[in-house]
Amino acid sequence: MLYAILCYNQEDVTSAWSKAHDDEVMAKLGVVQERLAKEGRLGPVARLMPTTAATTLRKDRDPPLVLDGPFAETKEQLLGFYIVDCDSLDGALDIAKDLGKANPGGSYEIRPIALFNPGPAGQEPAAP
Amino acid sequence: MSDLAWIEGAIGAARPQAMAALLRYFRDLDKAEEAFQDACLRALKAWPRNGPPRDPTAWLIMVGRNAAIDAVRKTSRNTALPPEELLSDLEDAEAAAAERLDGAHYRDDVLRLMFICCHPDLPATQQIALALRIVSGLSVREIARAFLVTETAMEQRITRAKARIGAGDAPFEAPGPVERAERFAAVASMIYLIFNQGYSADRAGEAKGGLCDEAIRLARLLLRLFPAEPEMMGLTALLLLQHARVEARFTADGAAILLEDQDRSLWNAKLIGEGLALIDKAMLKRAPGPYQVQAAIAALHARAARPEDTDWAGIDALYASLEIMQPSPVVTLNRAVAVAKVRGPEAALAMIAPLAPRLDAYFHYHGARGAFLLQAGRKAEAREAFDHAISLANTAAEAASIRQYLDRIAAEADSAAS
Incomplete structure (x- = not known):
């Protein structure tokens, strides 16, 4: 079963991190990801730009409405996600706990994936 | 953690x-x-x-x-x-x-807090100091270090500034649209001043570098509160794109490195990506303003993998529109750098000649003029302009950047003589 681990945290806290702290967190997360990759359980990983770079398209009308900012105004913002392959929710929770140890603060939403099509774009890890 | x-x-x-x-x-x-x-x-x-x-x-x-x-x-x-x-x-x-x-409460609260620091009676340096103390919560010592003054002097400056704004009528009622726009403009320019205070630092001034980060933090905060403001997108993009070059801007001994001589692999791709995304978004609004245009100029530099890939014609056109929005001899001087690339140094010299009376005491005017003259092969005049520039240098890094030109002229004269 594929699970999405959706990363929520307070953006004004994470964006105030120093570069050194950011690097440290990314390095710690990298260790966990490396292990998951070796076990063949790691799917695509994404870190999103700040919500200030987000645009929302309201398509419940014609023509659709283009709005600035993220879809939902929340206290914690969606900042990234992992796709992982696990036998059970327990396994996915274990992974989320390991990631959480590397990067405390905020929440992970663990959500089973109904349909997954990785598509041909972005197969190589690269800066966008 | x-x-x-x-x-x-x-x-x-x-x-x-x-x-x-x-x-x-x-x-x-x-x-x-x-x-x-x-x-x-x-x-x-x-x-x-x-x-x-x-x-x-x-x-x-x-x-x-x-x-x-x-x-x-x-x-x-x-x-x-x-x-x-x-x-x-x-x-x-x-x-x-x-x-x-x-929602609205938060937004106007934060805008008000920042706006209070921009009191028109306060000189720019006091506005920045006050904002750093009150909004950002930097310690007096940290702010003093950034301004290269003693802690006592900074303490006095902040106390005076507070007394000044305390006496006035702080605007506590919710602002109307026109008022909000005015507050917005004042706050945006204050944030840009904070950034420039950090940006103009020598490499040695590590404490000042933190001011660039702080300015970006405040810009992002305001943009989160006002996500549809194209000029706020422009300002944030501008700060991100400029700050992305911080690791490439100085030599180990603190001399400034010109944009075209910088090692572009040291540019911060993450900051550039975010800056480009923001300017992209702002363009959709079709409501251009000075910050967006300046960010668009920085974006054209950021997009060039090598200096020779730079879209100088595009930069020339953007500066032309900035000259209309925000006429200033400094903007024209910057435009001349692009003109020199597109139409040659003589065209650039013709463009800046009328600026002389207003920019005669401006370091960058003589530095740029010297560079154009050198490009045009007018070495004696170039040396004169560079000598003048060095006498007006504000920092060691500025002086060092001019000395590089003078050394080059001297070396070429030597090799021609031998």
Whole structure:
């Protein structure tokens, strides 16, 4: 079963991190990801730009409405996600706990994936 | 992250919003600051014990407010309010407070807090110092270091600035659209001043580099509160794109490296990506302004993998529109750099000739003029212009950048002679 681990945290806290702290967190997360990759359980990983770079398209009308900012105004913002392959929710929770140890603060939403099509774009890890 | 680091991070992030809300409540800067300090002290005690509150900002505002009220009651009637340990467990109270803080309130609170620091009677340096102290929460020592003055001098400067704005009528009513736009413009330019104070530093001034980060933080904060403002997107993009080059801007011994000589692999791809995304978004609005145009210029530099790939014609056109929006001899001088690339140094020299009376005391005017003259092969005149520039240099890095040209001229003269 594929699970999405959706990363929520307070953006004004994470964006105030120093570069050194950011690097440290990314390095710690990298260790966990490396292990998951070796076990063949790691799917695509994404870190999103700040919500200030987000645009929302309201398509419940014609023509659709283009709005600035993220879809939902929340206290914690969606900042990234992992796709992982696990036998059970327990396994996915274990992974989320390991990631959480590397990067405390905020929440992970663990959500089973109904349909997954990785598509041909972005197969190589690269800066966008 | 340790408890303490987490708490410091949360308090730092909450500060602008919390201070802004407390200021609305107390309508007094000193009282708001005291209440915030008080709330922070209580957070340091309560959070490690009770765990982090669901909404640290709302917690700090509520506890700060109650602590101040509590203090008033204690001095008057000696009746205490319930301790904040109980308070932080009252999920309902916290949620209700968070609810009230949503949306418009928050936005105008933060804008007001920043706007108060931009009082027109205050000189720019005092505005920045005040904003760094009150909005960002930097210590007087940190600010003093950034301005290269003593702590005592900075303390006095901030106290004077506070007294100045305290005497005026702080604008506490909710602003109308025109007023909001005015506040917005003043605050944007204050944030840009903070950035420039950091940007103009020598490499040695490490403390100043932090001001660039702080300016970006404030710009992002305002953009989050006003996500549809194209000029705020432009300003944030501009700061990100300029700051992306910070690692490439100086040699090991502190001399400035010109844009075309920088090692572009040292540019920060993450910041550039975010800056480009923001300017992309802003363009969709079709409401251009000076910050967006300047960001678009920085974006054309950032997009060029090599200096020779730079779209100088595009930069020339953008500066031409900036000249119309914000006419200034400095803008024309910058445009001339692009003109020199597109139409040659003589065209650039013709363009800046009329600026001489206004820019005669400006370091960059003589530096640029020298570079154009050198490009045109007019070495003797170039040396004269560079000599003039060096005499006007404001920092060691500026002087060193000109000395490179003079050394080059001297070396070429030597090799021609031998």
